[in-house]
Amino acid sequence: MAENGKYKDWINDEGLLKIEGWARDGLTDKEIAYNIGITQATFYCWLRKYKKFKDAVKNGKEVVDRKTENALLKRALGYEYEEITKTEQNGKEIIKTVTKHIPPDVTAIIFWLKNRKPKQWRDVNKLEIDKPVQIEQSTQIDLSKLTKDEILNITREAFKND
Structure with a gap:
């Protein structure tokens, strides 16, 4: 299987150190895959299949994630x-x-x-209501498209119950 052959080129200490370094430097999964010479799909396949590979990527990302969290907290405080x-x-x-x-x-x-x-x-805040509420609905009408008679009818209907 060609994939296994290429994977073996990266499973050694030097290859895993490079991968971890790229992840620590903030490279995306796609960029790391490109550097290795594989597709992003193969990269994700290797993450699932090979523990040493997954650990190298994870360890590199944890360092940069922690540094970023610390920098954000420093700015916040x-x-x-x-x-x-x-x-x-x-x-x-x-x-x-x-x-x-x-x-x-x-x-x-x-x-x-x-x-x-x-x-x-x-x-977003949630508002819980425990009793029925009557909601009035208002409708906006573009009066410029209506005739004078249509406007009068709408007005009559609106004030009929008052």
């Missing part, structure tokens, strides 16, 4: 960092350290909360 500037004054080098503050990012906060606590923070 805000952070401080030190900025070092070097200037020269009267022939002397002056090194100045300034602490910079990055405030919390509202977009990152919203994204974090919607994904971590969807029941409390999703955009």
Whole structure:
């Protein structure tokens, strides 16, 4: 089977390390498959069939996923960092350290909360009503397409019950 032959080229330590590295670097499954020289369908087949292959992809992705989660959380909470500037004054080098503050990012906060606590923070809220409610339906009519008589009839019908 040709697929098994090609797979064996990647199951060794060097091949698995490359695959894990590509996943860690953020390459998509399609891009990793291209680098290996297989189709995306074959890539998914290998994930199901070969544990070492699956583990290499999974381990690489876990690292970058964790780094991304940490970066998102850092942006959501805000952070401080030190900025070092070097200037020269009267022939002397002056090194100045300034602490910079990055405030919390509202977009990152919203994204974090919607994904971590969807029941409390999703955009859609459910309203449960335990007794019957009468709902009035309004209809908009384009009066420009109606005759004068049709408009009068609609008006009469609308105010007939008042």
